[in-house]
Amino acid sequence: MDTTPIISGSTGFDILEGEYLEVTVNSKTYSSQTGAVVIDFDNNTWYVQIPDSDALPIGTYNVSAVLKNAEGEITQDDTTNELVVSPSPTINFTATAATSDDTGTALTISENGTWRILSNSTVFTQNATDPSTLGSFTSIAISGADRQQQSSFIDFDRDGLMDILGADTSFANGQQSFKYNADGTYTVFQIGSFGISGQTNDANGNTYVWYGGVAGIDINGDGYVDIVYGDETPNDAETRGGYDTTFVLNTNGTILGFNKSGAYVYTQTNQDGVAATNSGNPTPDREIAGVDLNNDGYVDIVYHGTAGTNTTSTGGSSGVSTRLVVVNNGVDANGNTTLTNTQIVTDVFNGDNGTTNVYTSLTWADFNGDGYMDLFIGGLTGTGTAANSEIYYNDGTGKLVTTTNGVGTGTNVQTLTDATNSNTSLAVDWNGDGKIDIIEIAGISQGNSAANVSSADNKGILWLNGGTNASGQVNWTSETILAQANIRPGAASTYRFVSGAQVVDLDYDGDQDLVVFRSEAGATSYIENKSVIQDGTSIILNIRDKNGINAYYGNTVALIDEATGQVVATQIINAQSGVNTQNSTGLVYFYGLDASKSYSAVILSNGNDYGGISSITLGSSVNTIENVNETWAGLKAVEKNHAYVLTTENGTAASSTATAATDGTNTVGILGTGYNDTLYATAGTHVYNGAGGSELVSGVNTWSDTGGMDIVDYKLAGSTAITVDLSITTAQNTGFGTATFVNIEGIAGSSSNDTFTDNAGNNQFEGRGGNDIFNLINGGNDTLLYKVLDAANATGGNGSDVVNGFHVGTWEATPNADRIDLSELLIGYTGSVTPASYINGTPTLAADAEIRNYLSVQSDGTNTTISIDRDGAGGAYSSTTLVTLNDVDTTLEKLLANHQIIIG
Numbered sequence: 001m002d003t004t005p006i007i008s009g010s011t012g013f014d015i016l017e018g019e020y021l022e023v024t025v026n027s028k029t030y031s032s033q034t035g036a037v038v039i040d041f042d043n044n045t046w047y048v049q050i051p052d053s054d055a056l057p058i059g060t061y062n063v064s065a066v067l068k069n070a071e072g073e074i075t076q077d078d079t080t081n082e083l084v085v086s087p088s089p090t091i092n093f094t095a096t097a098a099t100s101d102d103t104g105t106a107l108t109i110s111e112n113g114t115w116r117i118l119s120n121s122t123v124f125t126q127n128a129t130d131p132s133t134l135g136s137f138t139s140i141a142i143s144g145a146d147r148q149q150q151s152s153f154i155d156f157d158r159d160g161l162m163d164i165l166g167a168d169t170s171f172a173n174g175q176q177s178f179k180y181n182a183d184g185t186y187t188v189f190q191i192g193s194f195g196i197s198g199q200t201n202d203a204n205g206n207t208y209v210w211y212g213g214v215a216g217i218d219i220n221g222d223g224y225v226d227i228v229y230g231d232e233t234p235n236d237a238e239t240r241g242g243y244d245t246t247f248v249l250n251t252n253g254t255i256l257g258f259n260k261s262g263a264y265v266y267t268q269t270n271q272d273g274v275a276a277t278n279s280g281n282p283t284p285d286r287e288i289a290g291v292d293l294n295n296d297g298y299v300d301i302v303y304h305g306t307a308g309t310n311t312t313s314t315g316g317s318s319g320v321s322t323r324l325v326v327v328n329n330g331v332d333a334n335g336n337t338t339l340t341n342t343q344i345v346t347d348v349f350n351g352d353n354g355t356t357n358v359y360t361s362l363t364w365a366d367f368n369g370d371g372y373m374d375l376f377i378g379g380l381t382g383t384g385t386a387a388n389s390e391i392y393y394n395d396g397t398g399k400l401v402t403t404t405n406g407v408g409t410g411t412n413v414q415t416l417t418d419a420t421n422s423n424t425s426l427a428v429d430w431n432g433d434g435k436i437d438i439i440e441i442a443g444i445s446q447g448n449s450a451a452n453v454s455s456a457d458n459k460g461i462l463w464l465n466g467g468t469n470a471s472g473q474v475n476w477t478s479e480t481i482l483a484q485a486n487i488r489p490g491a492a493s494t495y496r497f498v499s500g501a502q503v504v505d506l507d508y509d510g511d512q513d514l515v516v517f518r519s520e521a522g523a524t525s526y527i528e529n530k531s532v533i534q535d536g537t538s539i540i541l542n543i544r545d546k547n548g549i550n551a552y553y554g555n556t557v558a559l560i561d562e563a564t565g566q567v568v569a570t571q572i573i574n575a576q577s578g579v580n581t582q583n584s585t586g587l588v589y590f591y592g593l594d595a596s597k598s599y600s601a602v603i604l605s606n607g608n609d610y611g612g613i614s615s616i617t618l619g620s621s622v623n624t625i626e627n628v629n630e631t632w633a634g635l636k637a638v639e640k641n642h643a644y645v646l647t648t649e650n651g652t653a654a655s656s657t658a659t660a661a662t663d664g665t666n667t668v669g670i671l672g673t674g675y676n677d678t679l680y681a682t683a684g685t686h687v688y689n690g691a692g693g694s695e696l697v698s699g700v701n702t703w704s705d706t707g708g709m710d711i712v713d714y715k716l717a718g719s720t721a722i723t724v725d726l727s728i729t730t731a732q733n734t735g736f737g738t739a740t741f742v743n744i745e746g747i748a749g750s751s752s753n754d755t756f757t758d759n760a761g762n763n764q765f766e767g768r769g770g771n772d773i774f775n776l777i778n779g780g781n782d783t784l785l786y787k788v789l790d791a792a793n794a795t796g797g798n799g800s801d802v803v804n805g806f807h808v809g810t811w812e813a814t815p816n817a818d819r820i821d822l823s824e825l826l827i828g829y830t831g832s833v834t835p836a837s838y839i840n841g842t843p844t845l846a847a848d849a850e851i852r853n854y855l856s857v858q859s860d861g862t863n864t865t866i867s868i869d870r871d872g873a874g875g876a877y878s879s880t881t882l883v884t885l886n887d888v889d890t891t892l893e894k895l896l897a898n899h900q901i902i903i904g
Contacts, residue, residue, distance in 0.1 A: 105500025113691020434592020
């Protein structure tokens with residue numbers, strides 16, 4: 001919300017010498033005679049920045065602009081109610097026609113880069129266009145033969161559109177799912193269909209499950225996301241035929257390509273004449289999740305075991321109904337997938353609860369900062385009351401239990417003292433300090449009686465991470481984040497239990513807010529995160545595969561301090577908690593960072609890791625990174641609303657037209673978010689879609705669904721010169737790959753002689769090395785950005801550039817005025833960042849202003865050259881031409897007074 005806006009206008013005629021302008025807003029008058037109103041006489045435009053002392057409350061205001069001279073009023077505007085200061089947007093989700101069985105809650109990013117949420121069998125898609133509408137969502141109700149239970153957004157056919165795969169309320173006819181179509185509709189289908197009109201019966205995919213959890217996971221690393229199911233009544237997955245397992249492989253991205261895996265079955269059966277390779281493994285109960293416990297890159301499967309008996313690879317066994325089973329994912333000597341029970345942790349759950357909708361999230365995160373994932377369970381635990389939350393800490397080698405045979409109670413277990421029986425929990429760094437916090441929310445297990453609903457324990461709890469003690473456990477403090485979880489909006493029969501929750505940065509301000517959903521279209525609670533994330537303290541990563549597909553589920557992502565080589569933090573991408581909350585955004589958030597440092601990112605993936613460095617150390621284990629890509633290195637903590645879009649492609653391969661990937665079957669392209677994104681170009685053929693973003697207007701981030709500052713970076717082009725024209729909306733040969741730019745506002749170039757052309761929007765170009773040409777001919781307020789590439793070079797390694805179409809005018813008020821950002825090039829400058837100003841309409845700069853030692857501007861009457869001496873009065877550099885503005889006649893004083901040269 002901008003309460004100190006910039007107000008601008010134009011006269012439509014020449015403002016003459018001696019004339020001045022008075023602007024009145026909210027009974028306060030500002031005058032150009034004092035400099036409060038800035039007049040651009042060249043363009044007959046003006047602006048006033050409302051000062052902090054005159055901040056405007058929410059409301060609608062008349063703006064009175066009066067042109068005067070010494071004899072009095074000449075003319076004034078005749079419009080009213082021009083200025084509106086709007087409140088922050090309200091958030092509301094209402095699902096229709098939902099029953100208590102419609103409980104799936106999931107989160108992803110839409111094909112437009114905005115948030116999409118599934119809850120109560122309704123898909124909500126953010127359709128905001130500006131800051132005032134950020135709370136606006138469209139809704140589509142999805143339905144099929146059954147009620148929709150736990151689900152996750154998964155692009156099963158790799159077309160760039162996020163489908164919905166899930167479980168339902170009938171075990172007989174397959175697992176109900178929905179394909180998302182390019183026209184914005186959903187088509188229902190059954191995985192493992194049986195008896196469904198219009199679908200082929202498919203025993204190979206039928207798991208005979210109902211009322212269970214689900215988790216997306218690419219078991220074999222082929223790029224097709226597989227799915228594993230929990231079940232309210234396990235051990236009958238072979239009933240329709242095929243293997244007796246609920247682990248289903250996505251073999252080719254088609255509906256009939258979903259085939260149950262023979263690598264982990266209960267009873268020994270055949271499928272298409274092929275015998276299973278590993279039998280005697282009971283199928284999961286409802287709680288199930290994916291996590292890379294030992295950080296070997298293979299996402300393991302963990303589940304609640306209640307039926308039969310599990311046996312570990314080291315000879316241990318257990319059949320207790322309180323057990324957590326750890327299935328290690330790996331490969332044998334021939335490269336075949338192996339799924340092996342390595343741990344059975346007893347007394348984790350409170351037993352086999354057969355009541356519908358009674359299950360709990362398996363929330364994995366690195367709580368104690370050792371780089372390995374730990375487990376939080378907020379309810380239905382194996383403690384005496386079942387309500388006490390528990391944390392099972394990883395020992396730093398992937399083990400929750402360290403007995404020789406792999407069976408026993410957890411080795412390092414922390415029991416929290418709450419009495420809130422939670423069915424939903426989430427891991428999030430709520431306060432942005434770099435440590436993972438926990439949110440747990442009471443659900444159906446808390447009880448729906450009048451007494452339980454009014455109980456003080458019927459709430460949401462925020463557990464704040466206070467750091468790790470000597471035992472390897474976290475010092476937690478708690479506070480109530482939601483006063484009432486389950487609600488009774490009407491008569492006694494209308495209780496609404498919490499069916500799920502998501503943490504999502506709805507307003508793109510860098511912190512993650514909480515949205516809590518309730519059954520049967522019960523009221524949704526939106527809890528805004530009031531933490532203030534400072535610029536320069538966070539990095540948001542949006543990780544896609546080489547074709548731009550959101551394909552990594554449950555993998556470990558690490559951030560490394562390049563100066564020390566130390567792992568700063570690890571996160572799970574697309575965390576799948578099994579029930580009540582599923583994340584499929586492809587985003588990971590790192591907080592508590594240092595703006596002065598450079599970081600590298602790494603993703604561990606099925607023995608084919610990607611990152612900006614060649615190896616990382618986690619605990620006592622050294623991981624070799626098979627695919628090094630320099631776009632994953634040199635990452636900086638910049639603005640809190642910025643995200644890096646990283647693709648998993650070998651850097652060398654991505655730099656060659658012969659080997660670089662394309663979008664393939666992806667119809668969306670490499671997709672950004674509602675943040676300001678940096679996407680990295682390769683030598684392949686791609687659509688680069690920046691989606692929405694924010695621009696800084698009068699010191700306030702102003703969001704737009706098609707705006708912001710989304711940049712395609714040609715870092716990998718090296719010395720290959722590029723030519724980019726942002727006014728072309730179709731595919732263009734850039735000299736380094738073929739690109740289609742959608743909602744892209746900026747380009748960062750190669751180290752060679754590049755050529756850039758703007759579009760009608762506000763663009764940013766960073767030419768980098770070489771002598772570049774900038775054609776600013778299509779309008780908009782464009783920015784040329786200069787950074788230090790070579791510290792010893794007089795221009796910082798930026799060469800000497802030429803600009804065509806540079807428009808002189810005040811940046812704040814004049815359409816199409818452009819600017820040049822030199823702030824990173826100046827060494828030792830201590831003067832004002834705005835040393836020049838307009839006095840009585842004349843741009844004025846003191847004769848002894850320090851900036852004169854650094855910058856000089858010369859005009860021959862036709863062209864203007866801007867020269868820089870990087871250290872001013874120092875002797876290391878001398879004045880060198882940096883930019884030539886063709887067909888521009890201007891001065892240093894005017895460029896500085898117009899704010900068209902940025903120096904700090």
